[in-house]
Amino acid sequence: xxxxxxxxxxxxxxxxxxxxxxxxxxxxxxxxxxxxxxxxxxxxxxxxxxxxxxxxxxxxxxxxxxxxxxxxxxxxxxxxxxxxxxxxxxxxxxxxxxxxxxxxxxxxxxxxxxxxxxxxxxxxxxxxxxxxxxxxxxxxxxxxxxxxxxxxxxxxxxxxxxxxxxxxxxxxxxxxxxxxxxxxxxxxxxxxxxxxxxxxxxxxxxxxxxxxxxxxxxxxxxxxxxxxxxxxxxxxxxxxxxxxxxxxxxxxxxxxxxxxxxxxxxxxxxxxxxxxxxxxxxxxxxxxxxxxxxxxxxxxxxxxxxxxxxxxxxxxxxxxxxxxxxxxxxxxxxxxxxxxxxxxxxxxxxxxxxxxxxxxxxxxxx
Amino acid sequence: xxxxxxxxxxxxxxxxxxxxxxxxxxxxxxxxxxxxxxxxxxxxxxxxxxxxxxxxxxxxxxxxxxxxxxxxxxxxxxxxxxxxxxxxxxxxxxxxxxxxxxxxxxxxxxxxxxxxxxxxxxxxxxxxxxxxxxxxxxxxxxxxxxxxxxxxxxxxxxx
Numbered sequence: 001x002x003x004x005x006x007x008x009x010x011x012x013x014x015x016x017x018x019x020x021x022x023x024x025x026x027x028x029x030x031x032x033x034x035x036x037x038x039x040x041x042x043x044x045x046x047x048x049x050x051x052x053x054x055x056x057x058x059x060x061x062x063x064x065x066x067x068x069x070x071x072x073x074x075x076x077x078x079x080x081x082x083x084x085x086x087x088x089x090x091x092x093x094x095x096x097x098x099x100x101x102x103x104x105x106x107x108x109x110x111x112x113x114x115x116x117x118x119x120x121x122x123x124x125x126x127x128x129x130x131x132x133x134x135x136x137x138x139x140x141x142x143x144x145x146x147x148x149x150x151x152x153x154x155x156x157x158x159x160x161x162x163x164x165x166x167x168x169x170x171x172x173x174x175x176x177x178x179x180x181x182x183x184x185x186x187x188x189x190x191x192x193x194x195x196x197x198x199x200x201x202x203x204x205x206x207x208x209x210x211x212x213x214x215x216x217x218x219x220x221x222x223x224x225x226x227x228x229x230x231x232x233x234x235x236x237x238x239x240x241x242x243x244x245x246x247x248x249x250x251x252x253x254x255x256x257x258x259x260x261x262x263x264x265x266x267x268x269x270x271x272x273x274x275x276x277x278x279x280x281x282x283x284x285x286x287x288x289x290x291x292x293x294x295x296x297x298x299x300x301x302x303x304x305x306x307x308x309x310x311x312x313x314x315x316x317x318x319x320x321x322x323x324x325x326x327x328x329x330x331x332x333x334x335x336x337x338x339x340x341x342x343x344x345x346x347x348x349x350x351x352x353x354x355x356x357x358x359x360x361x362x363x364x365x366x
Numbered sequence: 367x368x369x370x371x372x373x374x375x376x377x378x379x380x381x382x383x384x385x386x387x388x389x390x391x392x393x394x395x396x397x398x399x400x401x402x403x404x405x406x407x408x409x410x411x412x413x414x415x416x417x418x419x420x421x422x423x424x425x426x427x428x429x430x431x432x433x434x435x436x437x438x439x440x441x442x443x444x445x446x447x448x449x450x451x452x453x454x455x456x457x458x459x460x461x462x463x464x465x466x467x468x469x470x471x472x473x474x475x476x477x478x479x480x481x482x483x484x485x486x487x488x489x490x491x492x493x494x495x496x497x498x499x500x501x502x503x504x505x506x507x508x509x510x511x512x513x514x515x516x517x518x519x520x521x522x523x524x525x
Contacts, residue, residue: 064391068403326391327384342377 010127038130042119049271050264051081057267057321064325091256096158099253103157108254108261110150115268118143122275123197125285125305136197137185140276141178144231147269148174151233151240151250154262158253166249169332170240173230176339177237180227183347187220187354188213188280191363197279204283206291212363216354221281223347228273229320230335233266236327237335270320271313278312285309291364420480421499423450423473425492425513432521433514435492437468441484449477450484468514475501476509 017037021030055070055078062069070077096104121136121143123129133139148171155167191213192200203209210217230237241249251262278284285305289297330338357363394400404413427433437454453470485493493513503509 060395063398063401064395066394066400066402068401068405071405322388322391322395326387346377 010125012127014127042116042130046116046119046264046268050267051085053267053271053317054084054263055081056317057324060318060321061325064322085260088260089257093256093258094253096160096253098159100157100159103153104253105258107150107154107157108258108265110153111147111265112261112268114143114146114150115265115272117146118272119268121197122272123201123279123284124309128306129198132196132198134194134196137189137195137200137276137280140272141182141185144269144272145174145178147265150265154254155250158250160253162246162248163250163252166240166242166246166252170233170250172332173233173237173240173335176336177227177230177343180223180339180343180347181231183344183351184220184224184227185280187216187347187351190351190354190358191217193358197284201279201284201286204286206289207364208281208283208286208288210281213354214357214362214364216350216357217281219346219350220354221277223343223350224277224281225316225319225323227339227343228277229323230339232269232273232320234270234320235324236329238324239329239332239335242329270317274316274320275309275313277316278309282312282316283308284312415497417497419497419499420482420495421497422475422495422501423478423484423493423513424496425471426494427515427518428521431515431518433468433492433518434490434521435468435471435514436490436520437466438489440487440489441493444483444487446481446483447477447479449474449479467520471513472510473513474510476506 018030018034021033024030025033058080059069059077070080073080073083095101118140120130121133121139123132151170151174152167155163155165155170158164188200188209189195191209192203194200194203200209204212210221213220233240239245241251246252251259254262275284285308287297287300287303287305287308289300406413425433425435435452437452439452439454442450442452451470451472451474452468453472454466455469456464456466459465480495482495485495501509
């Protein structure tokens with residue numbers, strides 16, 4: 001077993017914070033303070049990641065289309081999305097007369113809170129893991145599918161036919177693709193023997209699961225990437241907000257900061273989906289270890305786990321953006337065909353093969 | 367059996383065609399120096415223009431101050447928004463025939479939509495589009511231009 005770098009381990013630091021707080025005040029207040037600290041950190045993280053994913057998307061789509069992209073605000077347009085956010089903050093929030101006021105105002109918060117909640121279970125590094133639930137994978141799945149409630153409410157309460165159509169499409173899409181996401185994750189849970197995200201990451205100490213699980217793991221990864229792109233309502237599955245047919249789908253009637261909430265939540269969902277893929281398939285913060293190559297493993301250990309985690313997530317986000325700017329949008333019947341005729345049967349058979357491989361003990365690196 | 371074979375064939379060809387598209391876009395993505403957008407105000411000195419650019423309508427004159435316009439007025443009839451006005455005068459040729467020649471070719475740039483119908487229909491190729499596109503002026507009267515130069519005549523043999 002290769003020795004680990006305690007230098008990169010955040011456990012002692014977080015425990016020190018916990019012990020200090022518990023020494024300073026009663027356990028109730030200590031927990032409350034911890035929640036406040038984590039919440040504020042996440043708010044900052046959320047804003048920065050959301051804004052810079054928007055910037056990255058605009059730059060990447062520009063390069064793919066042989067354009068320059070935003071380049072006026074700051075060097076290389078680096079502050080463009082901040083300027084956009086300021087603009088959105090100052091815009092008027094239009095209230096629709098015929099809309100269902102309560103639900104109309106509630107919907108963006110449901111969407112953004114669900115993406116916020118899902119972030120809590122993601123392990124960023126060893127010790128930097130807000131909640132290590134023993135059903136982490138299930139929790140992220142359950143929470144991220146709550147977002148569709150917000151989208152349906154937004155479409156319904158806007159009292160506009162385009163919004164309603166968009167919301168209904170989105171509902172049909174997310175309910176179907178949820179299955180494939182779950183099935184592809186189950187295949188890896190079978191391989192890991194656990195649903196706890198920290199155990200899953202630890203299980204990839206010798207080799208990442210995508211290599212460990214032969215072809216079933218690779219199939220599960222491909223199915224997950226397709227289904228996760230559909231889950232986040234991104235192109236080529238963005239028919240819930242198809243600009244050319246439905247104005248903007250479920251958020252047609254929203255303006256100002258409420259629109260920004262939907263916008264940020266979409267990018268944050270993409271980040272969550274990508275970091276889940278990185279954690280489950282590519283080992284999360286675990287460096288690349290290859291059994292038998294001890295010196296190589298030592299070199300990889302020098303790179304901090306946070307960098308590994310961020311790097312993998314960024315690569316997966318890049319792949320998802322690559323999808324979006326390459327493929328044309330699917331029709332609703334093609335979308336459901338793809339799910340029910342192809343992805344679901346494939347992932348069901350895939351679980352079977354994976355279970356067989358695990359039962360026979362044929363994983364690589366065991 | 368055949369259905370199962372076709373099922374996997376569909377998957378295979380779908381993945382293959384998707385990969386073809388992704389190869390194209392990734393090739394563009396990894397070649398940022400092939401960007402076609404021109405950063406206009408900065409690169410004004412070495413701006414690369416293309417022949418097909420429709421900047422404004424001009425009437426080419428040769429070195430003897432001759433143009434090719436016979437003042438037939440077809441361009442004026444074809445212009446969808448009345449941009450062109452061909453003013454002609456009737457003169458008498460030395461052999462006693464009456465003939466219509468161009469007096470003033472008035473082109474209102476402010477009304478032009480650059481559709482190119484006038485150039486397309488011109489029977490004697492008297493007018494073309496030039497690449498000059500910086501037309502901003504402070505007074506819209508300045509946009510009304512006379513295209514034929516002072517004292518220009520019809521090129522011999524152009525009618």
